[in-house]
Amino acid sequence: QVQLVESGGGLVKPGGSLRLSCAASGFTFSDYYMSWIRQAPGKGLESVSYISSSSSYTDYADSVKGRFTISRDNAKNSLYLQMNSLRGDDTAVYYCARGTRDTSGWLYFFDYWGQGTLVTVSS
Amino acid sequence: QSVLTQPPSVSGAPGQRVTISCTGSSSNIGARYDVHWYQQLPGTAPKLLIYGNNNRPSGVPDRFSGSKSGTSASLAITGLQAEDEADYYCQSYDSSLSGYVFGNGTKVTVL
Numbered sequence: 001q002v003q004l005v006e007s008g009g010g011l012v013k014p015g016g017s018l019r020l021s022c023a024a025s026g027f028t029f030s031d032y033y034m035s036w037i038r039q040a041p042g043k044g045l046e047s048v049s050y051i052s053s054s055s056s057y058t059d060y061a062d063s064v065k066g067r068f069t070i071s072r073d074n075a076k077n078s079l080y081l082q083m084n085s086l087r088g089d090d091t092a093v094y095y096c097a098r099g100t101r102d103t104s105g106w107l108y109f110f111d112y113w114g115q116g117t118l119v120t121v122s123s
Numbered sequence: 124q125s126v127l128t129q130p131p132s133v134s135g136a137p138g139q140r141v142t143i144s145c146t147g148s149s150s151n152i153g154a155r156y157d158v159h160w161y162q163q164l165p166g167t168a169p170k171l172l173i174y175g176n177n178n179r180p181s182g183v184p185d186r187f188s189g190s191k192s193g194t195s196a197s198l199a200i201t202g203l204q205a206e207d208e209a210d211y212y213c214q215s216y217d218s219s220l221s222g223y224v225f226g227n228g229t230k231v232t233v234l
Contacts (some may be wrong), residue, residue, distance in 0.1 A: 006233065035223075037221070044125065044212065044225055044227050044228045045169065045214075045228070046225065047222055050223075059221075059222065061222060062140065076144040084196075095168055095169070102159070102174065102175055102231040103157055103175050104156065107156065107223075108223075109157070109159040109174045110161075110169075110171065110214075111171045111174070111180065112171075113168040113169050114168060115168050118167055
């Protein structure tokens with residue numbers, strides 16, 4: 001069965017850095033587009049970043065552009081999110097999610113999600 | 124302010140039918156991009172409920188159905204059950220923002 005397990009969250013001071021990881025299993029990781037989606041405490045969902053199956057394409061929400069970097073290692077079935085210059089409004093649960101193409105053939109929906117890892121940015 | 128607008132809450136008695144609207148614009152739902160729906164039970168990760176406007180993944184009861192028209196989409200839950208108490212989010216793509224967008228979420232309460 002498909003499993004996505006995030007790790008790497010924790011408490012970090014403003015301006016600090018953190019690297020999140022997502023270990024995938026139960027499917028051919030290298031065939032799938034992957035995404036990070038976050039949820040601030042008591043708030044809704046926000047798409048943070050996504051990466052194509054071969055890493056040839058990445059994109060970021062404006063709120064994290066220039067500070068976060070998404071990457072993947074298909075040999076290790078792993079997805080990463082390097083977060084630098086962290087701010088208070090980055091505090092959230094970060095979910096790793098698998099993307100599957102929708103009827104357009106070039107857009108995606110998120111069919112499997114990990115359990116999330118909490119990132120708290122506070123002094 | 125979310126690009127896709129949902130009512131903050133809806134409620135219904137067990138067995139009733141409730142609907143959740145997701146209102147967008149010409150740069151997302153109105154541009155004919157697919158709408159997808161997710162269910163988030165308390166304290167858990169979101170789970171895919173409806174994809175491609177009206178398709179259910181295997182294992183999702185047929186009490187859940189989706190529809191889309193113009194710049195809006197809807198999720199209907201018929202035969203409401205206690206275990207349906209959760210937050211529900213719609214999702215689509217927005218060409219003006221060049222990214223995936225979610226609705227603000229709707230909390231369903233079973234009375």
